[in-house]
Amino acid sequence: MKRPAVSETDMLGPYRVLRTLGEGGMGTVYLAHDVTLERDVAIKVLRVSNGRVHAGLAKRFLREAKTVAKLTHPNVVTIFTIGTTGEGESARPYIVMQYIEGGSLADQLHRHGPLGWRDSVRVIMDALRGLGAAHAAKIIHRDVKPANLMRGPDGLVKLVDFGLARWAEGGEQDLTVAGAFVGSPSYASPEQIAANRTVDQRSDLYSLAATWYALLTRQPPFVAEDTQDVMRMHLLEVFPDVRALAPEVPEALVKVLRKASVKRVEDRYQSAAEMLADVEGLLQERSVERPVKRPLPAPRLVHAEKSVVALEGQLAEARSSHDVDAQLTALRSLYGLYAQLERRDEANRAFREAIKLHALRNDPRSGIRRAS
Structure with missing residues (x-):
């Protein structure tokens, strides 16, 4: 035992x-x-x-x-x-x-069910203040979820478990493996799932949005038996309308949640302080600007298309030489470009092929050796 x-x-x-x-x-x-x-x-x-x-x-x-x-x-x-x-x-x-006597928000969801929308707003405000302090110290949490938000008897919420945290913009060495996914799949940002090394404070805000969805509905935004399907949905799909499970949620809150969970980091809230201003406005009945989905500018669109062509050529070469690491590198880059260009079928194929190759590379029975 x-x-x-x-x-x-x-x-x-x-x-x-x-x-x-x-x-x-x-x-x-x-x-x-x-x-x-x-x-x-x-x-x-x-x-x-x-x-x-x-x-x-x-x-x-x-x-x-x-x-x-x-x-x-x-x-x-x-x-x-x-x-x-x-x-x-x-x-x-x-x-x-x-020691925080009240337990985590995950515990409270399990015991008492979803929060009312006003109560959820207070939780998110506290979480944003904690994240703002962490981000100011150039610390990215990378594992924001209900289980890592503790709420004491006084109602104050505290951020815990910085075991996956990393320093932004250099600083301390990150101890996770390059190109490896870290985090909790149900609450991870698209850039975390894509193993993007430029994960920054906006990733924590996406995870907080997924957490907020769970506080209101008692379940994360995407639910599936296969974890890979959950990860794919975070990469490609918008959050389901929270009002389908929590009809009392006001439209202004839906707008904040939508903006915090945008796939492109440029269209998301850029800081905890920016998001906090809108969240505080929910209790004061201030209006929140609806996020606008902006298409890629023409020069960036052309550049993305050219990059796809080059990467598809690199992928073909890597396949012919049976270079699994080169295939994975090309597939990860192609996935991001396909998603940017809204080529969903190709993005899905690239994602699934990368998952299979990654599993094959890590299987000692396959005979594939990692590049040194």
Whole structure:
């Protein structure tokens, strides 16, 4: 039987572990009591594999603590300290942070159902303030979703779990693999799914829009049995009308949601502050400008068409030489151009071929070796 990283009643320094709060992608979160300061805290302990800590995960885990420690904001969870349990190769780092008694918005959706639209607006306002602070510090969260928004008994919402965060415009080294998807597929932005290295603050705003949709309807905007279908819909399809499941939502809110979830980042809200201004206006009954879908300017259209021709030639060459990495690179670029040019069938084909090639490349039985 798999042994838990920490047993209940264990002591981690001055912290007595009380119970498990939840499992995350990188570790387990426990409720603990600080016997020195006599307060409850949350402790996130890195998971282990075969009794050992993965060095890359440990580095990213500690980076998360440093990331959040840089932020002092009422809408971002507070980090108190870091520590290590155990010794040698089995030593597990942990992060001690503020305990938020109310639980996550995902928990609240599960227990109580969708929020009323006014309540959802207050949640999104708090989330935008937290994201604004993170973005000002050049930190992109990359995993905004209901489970990463915590709401205390006072109603204040705090942003948590910066395990996938990266620094914008250089800064700290990103610890995720180049060209790899990171995030939660149900809430990921199109540029995340396309493994675009220029993911910026506007990606977090798209994910927040998907989160907002879930707060209002109790489900993300796109639902399918196959995760790849969900990802394809984020790439190609607009959000379904939220009023089909939440008819009381006002038109002004629908407009904000629509603008935040536009596929082209240039047509989306450009900052948390810009989106916050419109969200605040919803409670004050101010009008919100309807986003306008703008076609590509003629020079960019011509350039995109020429790029498609060149990339299709590169793809043909890569196929003939059986160069899987070159095929994947060409297919990813072609997908983005096809989507820009609204050539949906070709975009779908490129997406599905890339998914199959990626799976084949990662299958040790295929005999395909990654490029060094």
